[in-house]
Amino acid sequence: MTERFTGSFTQQEPLPQEAIDAAMSVLGHGRLHRYNLTKDEVGETALLEQEFARMTGARYCVAVASGGYALSTALRAVGVQIGDPVLCNAFTLAPVPGAITSVGAHPVYVDVTEDLRIDLDDLAAKSGAAKVLMLSHMRGHIADMDRLKQICDDAGITVIEDCAHTMGADWRGTPSGRHGLVAAYSCQTYKHVNSGEGGLLITDDADVAAKATLLSGSYMLYGRNGASPAPEVFEKHKYLTPNISGRMDNLRAAILRPQLANLSAQIARWNERYRRVEAGLGNTPGLTLIERPEAEGFVGSSFQMLLLDWSDQKIEGVLAACAKRGVELKWFGVPEPVAFTSRYDSWRYSAHESLPKSDRILRAIVDMRLPLTFSLEDCDLIARIIRDEVSKAYQAP
Numbered sequence: 001m002t003e004r005f006t007g008s009f010t011q012q013e014p015l016p017q018e019a020i021d022a023a024m025s026v027l028g029h030g031r032l033h034r035y036n037l038t039k040d041e042v043g044e045t046a047l048l049e050q051e052f053a054r055m056t057g058a059r060y061c062v063a064v065a066s067g068g069y070a071l072s073t074a075l076r077a078v079g080v081q082i083g084d085p086v087l088c089n090a091f092t093l094a095p096v097p098g099a100i101t102s103v104g105a106h107p108v109y110v111d112v113t114e115d116l117r118i119d120l121d122d123l124a125a126k127s128g129a130a131k132v133l134m135l136s137h138m139r140g141h142i143a144d145m146d147r148l149k150q151i152c153d154d155a156g157i158t159v160i161e162d163c164a165h166t167m168g169a170d171w172r173g174t175p176s177g178r179h180g181l182v183a184a185y186s187c188q189t190y191k192h193v194n195s196g197e198g199g200l201l202i203t204d205d206a207d208v209a210a211k212a213t214l215l216s217g218s219y220m221l222y223g224r225n226g227a228s229p230a231p232e233v234f235e236k237h238k239y240l241t242p243n244i245s246g247r248m249d250n251l252r253a254a255i256l257r258p259q260l261a262n263l264s265a266q267i268a269r270w271n272e273r274y275r276r277v278e279a280g281l282g283n284t285p286g287l288t289l290i291e292r293p294e295a296e297g298f299v300g301s302s303f304q305m306l307l308l309d310w311s312d313q314k315i316e317g318v319l320a321a322c323a324k325r326g327v328e329l330k331w332f333g334v335p336e337p338v339a340f341t342s343r344y345d346s347w348r349y350s351a352h353e354s355l356p357k358s359d360r361i362l363r364a365i366v367d368m369r370l371p372l373t374f375s376l377e378d379c380d381l382i383a384r385i386i387r388d389e390v391s392k393a394y395q396a397p
């Protein structure tokens, strides 16, 4: 009998009851705007900022409308100007080159390695080309942050971390997002906490925090933010920083707070699922798995594998055969971009040099979501189906 999987790769868990209750309470009082507070009320958004700052160990936090908004705000707050080059990963998602382009700057892509991390040799070689690196921990794969920091410190490069896939992850015990000057997180439905849309920005730098708050649209009410610098710092920037509205609201903050409190339990569940898929796929002929370094505390919310040097036709065959059996895989390397596929050469609004080393790897990346609605047995079944179809295709002439 041919086994089939019948679950959905895009079905999230329902929100926890506490989040639903908190949302009802906000809906009941009607003060959804973050600055609409009663006397002495702190507000859900400010509380979220305090809690996320505490969780990451950052001095300051600003809650905003999306992860992509947090990225563009970070670029503005560190002073990126029109025409500036900004280094970023060749393997990333469209909001990263999008954020860079939105401030009039242009991306300079750095190669990806076979283990899906930024190529540190290529970064070192290009370190003279820009003053800012927007580092994507794409699909949760964290580069050797000790070496990366050394390269960037030596070259005077400011690092902005894109932690859309590493909320709750760490490198040698330091939370992801605490190695650079600023970090941006996404609270979008497919990330680690779910408010539909939403973003968080953290930093220890008071000037960056004040500018990010003013940029986010604080209407000079920044005294009501939850984890922000002293009023004197705002005095320096308040006449010089435009208001580019992109605030978070109290409804989203209310549903995020209970999810943040429960994040480590969710991470354990994701990683259990990840390890089951990984174990089921070990030693499949033709399939390359991604090794996870010891120093990396990752969140296995998605799974990547490589069909290195396979023909397009054969990769398409595997995906179609898996899809027929209910296993929805995404080929990041598909020549024509669809949905969330990620190839730098499809972002044609800015010039790029060709990266043959990355092209070979990007072509090979197959990606799968691991929603927490999957049971461990689901993960075993999914792995058996992929293993079966990859082996068959590999052995075929």
Ligand SMILES: *Cc1c(COP(=O)(O)O)cnc(C)c1O
Pocket (backbone or CB within 6 Å): 066, 067, 068, 069, 092, 093, 095, 096, 136, 137, 138, 139, 162, 164, 165, 186, 187, 188, 197, 198, 199
């Ligand atoms: C989702 C994502 C973002 C941006 O998040 P949004 O909240 O959708 O704007 C940025 N970078 C990566 C790698 C992402 O996957």
